[in-house]
Amino acid sequence: MKTGLHTLLKHKIYLLLLWVLQIYFSSPAQEHPNLILTKTGVKNIRKQLGSIPMFDNTLVKVKAEVDKEIQSGIHVPIPKDMAGGYTHDRHKKNWIILQKAGLLYQLLEDEKYAMYTHNVLKEYAKMYPSLPLHPKKRSYARGKIFWQCLNDANWLVYVSQAYDCIYDYLDKDQRNYLEKNLFVPYANFLSKENPQFFNRIHNHSTWGNVAVGMIGLVMNNQELINRALYGMKIENFDHELKDNDGGFILKKDEKAGFFANLDSPFSPDGYYTEGPYYQRYAMYPFMIFAQALQNKKPELKIFEYKDGVLINSVNTLLNLTNINGDFFPINDAQKGMSYYSKELVSAVNIAYYYGNNSPSLLDIAQKQNSVRLDQTGLSVSQGIKENKRIPFSKNSIEFTDGSNGNEGGIGILRSKDKQHELVMKYSAHGLSHGHYDKLSFSYYHKGNEVMQDYGLARFVNIEQKNGGGYLKENKTWAKQTIAHNTIIQDENSHFNGEYEKGSLHHSEKYIFDTSHPKLQIVSAKESNAYQNTRLHRTMLLLEDLGFQKPLLIDIMQFVSNGAHQFDLPYYYHGQIIDTNFDFETFDTLSPLGLKSGYQHLWLENKTVIDDTKTAQITWLHNDAFYTLSTFTKAKNEILFTRIGANDPRHNLRRDPSFIIRKPQSKNDTFITVIETHGTYNPVTEIAKNSSSSIKEIKEVKTDNENYLGWKIITKDDNEHTFVLCVTNNQKETQHSIYLNNSPIQWIGPYYYSKN
The missing domain is CATH 1.20.5 (Single alpha-helices involved in coiled-coils or other helix-helix interfaces)
Incomplete structure (x- = not known):
């Protein structure tokens, strides 16, 4: 039995x-390659080489770049420098060259590229097992090859693509050696050993998640893939971790991983809460990992996730640029970054290929004049060759903030000819890269800043300036409210400059309307920046034949329980031409204040208004004239300031500003108009229309405290009358009030007339 x-x-x-x-x-x-390149895609590309100009041109440039590096030898130095130093820049160049060499091996079938890639990786595999933490103790998460884990993650995101391309070139023993000594310990270091870096909602963590996920996909290591997608499970972790700036808090069992970083920072519109500068930076790992997942794990339907937020985000990001393609500097942002960056070349190519071949993206790609050396770049090149391109039109548009689109947003008004662009910020804080500037704005004419946002205080990858990292003035100046074009109470920043407080609140949109033929309007409220004070800002772009160019009208209302000093700064570029008031000058410059950024402003001139009047300042910039006209009352002040006080290392730009001050006010409104007019030709030395066409701004009394009224009167006696209902923003509501004892009626939250 x-x-x-x-x-x-x-x-x-x-x-x-x-x-x-x-x-x-x-x-x-x-099969390999199977991340960014695929076997089928490589065959298709090889067949068409020599017949697709943009792709071929990019390939020629990449080949020349990689050949030059191969000829120079292998350079894998022991890490020691901050950003901008030799070892930092050398390892950064290595990750770029390795990724490109892998592509060239696949596309050109030349083994020298695979051999070079393997030889460099062997050097890293020799070095890595005994490599200590980076000697520079500056980061909340020190790397090994670089001073911060973020750059270590950058390296692995790119190098994993190179490894995928030469995977089949290597034998099993060679692969085992690289994986045992380099790739697996590298992935564990980024995740297991640095949860404060890996398990966050932040662009840093996105890079970390994608680095681990990409190498996991190459090695078919499901544990690493899951870790990347869903975060690192933290054992024996019952305390909070903060970075050196207090810019985040890591909590046990908080959602993390790639999907969490898609869910939380992105609004349904595709706006990324940290702002466009860091959205641009994060788009590379977001899009490249999505492409890899689509190739290897199509069942995830990653490009359909959250209603296609990744594809939407590319369109959003392109709309967050001015007419020249430069990103609007919202929150921490280096000016001059644009959609010509390598991250946006990738994003545009991938969005075109996986997003139904939108022909307007070809317009951007043609301007970028470069493509990815993969199937997405081939597709873009073919579309351009076949003349499928249509213009990418940037119009007035609003983007919501917050994972559910209910945490304020960004409003962009563009003139009909697209020459004038207004950006108003009424969003959430923006994680650790956020600034304390609710209801701030910046304004552009022909891509030039008329009213500018400072951006960040940092010289990225310039070693002499704090190793290329953030300067202390980023905290003491750039993040502070006075550094922005928005209202300040009692010389204190919004939320007292405290991250935890600022992160709890967002402004509320009141109006965004571009339907009027002459008038576009964006309006928002803020009730938490100061205790017991309510702020309401409304900005209008008026295009009327009575003015040479559009007018920007700025209405900033404040209502407080007690009397306070309120300042409204305007940061400009250019040379002052004229004022319609006298002002005091000082023999000795002194800082404007002691804290909250005021300590960095020199007070250059000052005037105290003696009676109600329209104060005007005209300046010249880039051969155009601009005039700021503002309604002022007795004892209001106008201050002329310049950045640079308490800055012994010259870390800050010496930008000028006007500050309109209302001392000891409880309920009042700043009414300001910025007019573009005239030209100056430095060759013919002829100035045209150098004076403002505005004669006067008047506050108009209504019979109801729920309404604000004002008039703009031109020198030819045209009157433009405006009324705003500040308590009801419904488009269908009928309004009937008395304005200067005369009855008026209208439908919707605002009224405009000209006579």
């Missing part, structure tokens, strides 16, 4: 083993 049972069990085990072996041997072997 036992013998029969034993025989039966042996038979069943035999059948089970046979079944397992059958499955194993019948399963298709893992």
Whole structure:
């Protein structure tokens, strides 16, 4: 009996083993490349080389770049420098060259590129097992090859693509050596050993998640892939971790990983809460990992996730640029970054290929004049060759903030000819890269800043300036409210400059309306920046034949329980031409204040208004004239300031500003108009229309405290009358009030007339 049972069990085990072996041997072997390039894609590209100009031109440039590096030899120095130093820049160049060399091996079938890639990786594999933490102790998460884990993650995101491209070139022992000594410990270092870096909602963590996920996909390591997608499970972790700036808090069991970083920072519109500068930076790992997942794990339907937020985000990001393609500097942002960056070349190519081939993206790609050396770049190149391109039109548009689109947003008003662009910020804080500037704005004419946002205080990758990292003035100046074109109470920043407080609140949109033929309007409220004070800013872009160019009208209302000093700064570029008031000058410059950024402003001139009047300042910039006209009352002040006080290392730009001050005010409104007019030709030395066309701004009394009214009167006596209902923003509501004792009626939250 036992013998029969034993025989039966042996038979069943035999059948089970046979079944397992059958499955194993019948399963298709893992093909490489399979992340960004695929076997099929490579074959398709090879067939068309020489017939697709933009792709071919990019390939020629990349080949020349990589050939030059191969000729120079292998350079894998022991890490020691901050950003901008030799070892930092050398390892950064290595990650770029390795990724490109891998592509060239696949596309050109030249083994020298695979051999070079392998030889460099062997040097890293020799060095990595004994490599200590980076000697520079500056980061909340020190790397090994770089001073911060962020750059270590950058390296692995790119190098994983190179490894995928040469995977089949290597034998099993060679792969095992690289994976055991380099790739697996590298991925564990970024994730297991640095949860404060890996398990966050932040662009840093996105890079970390994608680095681990990409190398996991190459090695078919499901544990690493899951870690990347869903975060690192933290054991024996029951305390909070903060970065050196207090810019985030890591909590146990908080959602993390790639999907969490898609869910939380992105609004349904595709706006990324940190702002466009860091959205641009994060788009590379977001899009490249999505492409890899689409190739290897199509069942995830990653480009459909959250209603296609990744594809939407590319369109959003392109709309967050001025007419020249430069990103609007919202929150921490280096000016001059644009959609010509390598991250946006990738994003545009991938969005075109996986987003139904939107022909307007070809317009951007043609301007970028470069493509990815993969199937997405081939597709873009073919579309341009076949003349499928249509213009990418940037119009007035609003983007919501917050994962559910209910945390304020960004409003952009563009003139009909697209020459004037207003950006108003009424968003959430923006994580650790956020600034304390609710209801701030910046304003552009022909891509030039008329009213500018400072951006960040940092010289990225310039070693002499704090190793290329953030300067202390980023905290003491750039993040502070006075550094922005928005209202300040009692010389204190919004939320007292405290991250935890600022992160709890967002402004509320009141109106965004571009339907009027002459008038576009964006309006928002802020109730938490100061205790017991309510702020309401409304900005209008008026295009009327009575003015040479559009007018920007700025209405900033404040209502407080007590009397306070309120300042409204305007940061400009250019040379003052004229004022319609006298002002005091000082023999000795002094800082404007002691804290909250005021300590960085020199007070250059000052005037105290002696009666109600329209104060005007005209300046010249880039051969155009601009006039700021503002309604002022007795004892209001106008201050002329310049950045640079308490800045012994010259870390800050010496930008000028006007500050309109209302001392000891409880309820009042700043009414200001910025007019573009005239030209100056430095060759003919002829100035045209150098004076403002505005004669006066008047506050108009209504019979109801729920309404604000004002008039703009031109020198030819045209009157433009405006009324805003500040308590009801419904488009269908009928309004009936008395304005200067005359009845008026209208439908919707605002009224405009000209006579």
